[in-house]
Amino acid sequence: MTEANTWRVAVVGSGPAAFYTAEALFKSGNENVQVDLFDRLPVPFGLVRGGVAPDHQKIKSVVRVYDKIAANAGFRFFGNVCLGRDIQVDDLNEHYHQVVYAFGCESDTKLGIDGEDLKGVYAATDFVGWYNSHPDHRNHQFDLHNAKRVALVGNGNVAMDVARVLLASPDELAKTDIAEHSLETLRKSTVEEVILLGRRGPAQAAFSPKEIAEIDAIDGIDVVISKKDAELDELSKAWLEKDGARSNQRNVDFCTAQAEKGEGDQKNKLRCRFLVSPTALAGDNGRLTGVTVEHMQLQADDTGTPRPRSVGTSEELKVDLLFKAIGYRGEPVAGVPYEERKGIVPNVDGRVVEKVDGPTRVGHYAAGWCKRGPTGLIGTNSLDAKETVVSMLADHKDGKLLAPGKTDIAAVLTERGIDAVSWQDWQRLDEWEKQQGESRNKLRHKLASVEELMAVVAELRNK
Ligand code: NAP
Numbered sequence: 001m002t003e004a005n006t007w008r009v010a011v012v013g014s015g016p017a018a019f020y021t022a023e024a025l026f027k028s029g030n031e032n033v034q035v036d037l038f039d040r041l042p043v044p045f046g047l048v049r050g051g052v053a054p055d056h057q058k059i060k061s062v063v064r065v066y067d068k069i070a071a072n073a074g075f076r077f078f079g080n081v082c083l084g085r086d087i088q089v090d091d092l093n094e095h096y097h098q099v100v101y102a103f104g105c106e107s108d109t110k111l112g113i114d115g116e117d118l119k120g121v122y123a124a125t126d127f128v129g130w131y132n133s134h135p136d137h138r139n140h141q142f143d144l145h146n147a148k149r150v151a152l153v154g155n156g157n158v159a160m161d162v163a164r165v166l167l168a169s170p171d172e173l174a175k176t177d178i179a180e181h182s183l184e185t186l187r188k189s190t191v192e193e194v195i196l197l198g199r200r201g202p203a204q205a206a207f208s209p210k211e212i213a214e215i216d217a218i219d220g221i222d223v224v225i226s227k228k229d230a231e232l233d234e235l236s237k238a239w240l241e242k243d244g245a246r247s248n249q250r251n252v253d254f255c256t257a258q259a260e261k262g263e264g265d266q267k268n269k270l271r272c273r274f275l276v277s278p279t280a281l282a283g284d285n286g287r288l289t290g291v292t293v294e295h296m297q298l299q300a301d302d303t304g305t306p307r308p309r310s311v312g313t314s315e316e317l318k319v320d321l322l323f324k325a326i327g328y329r330g331e332p333v334a335g336v337p338y339e340e341r342k343g344i345v346p347n348v349d350g351r352v353v354e355k356v357d358g359p360t361r362v363g364h365y366a367a368g369w370c371k372r373g374p375t376g377l378i379g380t381n382s383l384d385a386k387e388t389v390v391s392m393l394a395d396h397k398d399g400k401l402l403a404p405g406k407t408d409i410a411a412v413l414t415e416r417g418i419d420a421v422s423w424q425d426w427q428r429l430d431e432w433e434k435q436q437g438e439s440r441n442k443l444r445h446k447l448a449s450v451e452e453l454m455a456v457v458a459e460l461r462n463k
Helices: 016-026 046-050 063-070 089-095 124-131 157-167 170-174 180-187 209-217 234-242 246-261 380-397 409-415 423-439 450-461
Strands: 007-012 033-038 075-078 098-101 121-123 149-153 193-197 221-224 268-273 276-284 287-300 306-318 321-324 351-353 360-366
Touching: 007 016, 007 089, 016 033, 016 046, 016 063, 016 380, 046 063, 063 075, 075 409, 075 423, 089 098, 089 409, 098 380, 121 124, 124 157, 124 180, 124 321, 149 157, 157 193, 157 209, 157 268, 170 180, 193 276, 209 221, 209 246, 209 268, 234 246, 234 287, 234 306, 276 306, 287 321, 360 380, 423 450
Parallel strands: 007 033, 007 098, 033 075, 098 360, 121 321, 149 193, 149 321, 193 268, 221 268
Antiparallel strands: 276 287, 287 306, 351 360
16 A cells, blocks of 8 residues: 555544444455544444343354454554543644544433432443443443332333342352443442333333343343233234334234233342333432333324324332433534534534535545444444445545645654554553453453553563
């Protein structure tokens, strides 16, 4: 590859969407493509490292695919480099022909109801980051030691992860790569009951059939669903027939079977409630004591999708803690267009636009959650990234590119005194984490602060 014909692409983020973008570019048949991945953390892999639950190592093993992508001669990693702090969009414009935003959605969706700021009300995204040693979340405190009953709002797969970690035996989690600070707190936990609050019915539950069944199969936990909650309304029956997916039907079958099984004899319970939506949180002395839920019924919207509508009655649930698992949300990043309503980077087929219905920002693209919003499994990002790369290839062919005057961003980083973590640095750190884990009888020991991570990176460089 000579500098004159090198096609330079910057990808901001190093989670699944970023790696699948790099992969699609390397497979595009152009041997001169160079892909630089930037991450504000010293470590790669985004939500695979910081989101996927520690007891789901099989899902985490997807990083082997990313390791292969990183082995490509045109690949570079710049960890510990933050867009908006260490480098700006203008720097990327000056050094690359194309820029891809793949920074995901880092915040959480708010309920927007009274009492959300009470002590004992938590965002699942914070809990997930905390048990996964994400440096942003290491200092959160979760008062699990005085709590018995927990409400968990939303019934997606993040809620499943939270329920499992709250109710499963810490001894099992101890063998994984769970954060040490979290394990300590979980060992002192007195939580016995999690009430899952779904605003629609069992046919519209967002959990995967495999995820809910996995919880019921864990020693010490029963998934409990009342006959009333498992019952399907006429609209859902018709919707399942016509538009429901196979997984919707499997969820309904699971709920029906659980309702037949009854209460069970395990100590810890995950109670699934349906057609209930929180309207207010009650507190005493600034601490959560309960949640009011409105009873809902389903009505079809213009597209025929069943949507929840209040029936005008409500009930109070006494709970000690409440976790909101109602979705991630993207935040604006300096210099990057932002669509407030969806919390994404506005785009058409991955091509970034200045605003919805606005002009294209030539040479700028989006992939993954910051492109389409926080939905889908890891593999969904492969298709998503390929779609963006189709747009990138077409623009490359048509010469619709940025006109970079400079060649290597590494020189700028050095000039600014930014200690970027290379892929080789990460490989050494990866080995170190595994070795440290082995000596602690766990899979991996993850450090939970940027300072500690960078200190080990520096130490390993000097070896
Ligand atoms: P999700 O799947 O979109 O689920 C969000 C849940 O919150 C839904 O039940 C939704 O109900 C509910 N909700 C939203 N707004 C609400 C409100 N205002 N009040 C009450 N409930 C509300 O999101 P997620 O759980 O954050 O997961 C994100 C993506 O990552 C998903 O695609 C998920 O499958 C994936 N993921 C996968 C795994 C895995 O495979 N192991 C693990 C974690 C995450 P409605 O349906 O009524 O909107």
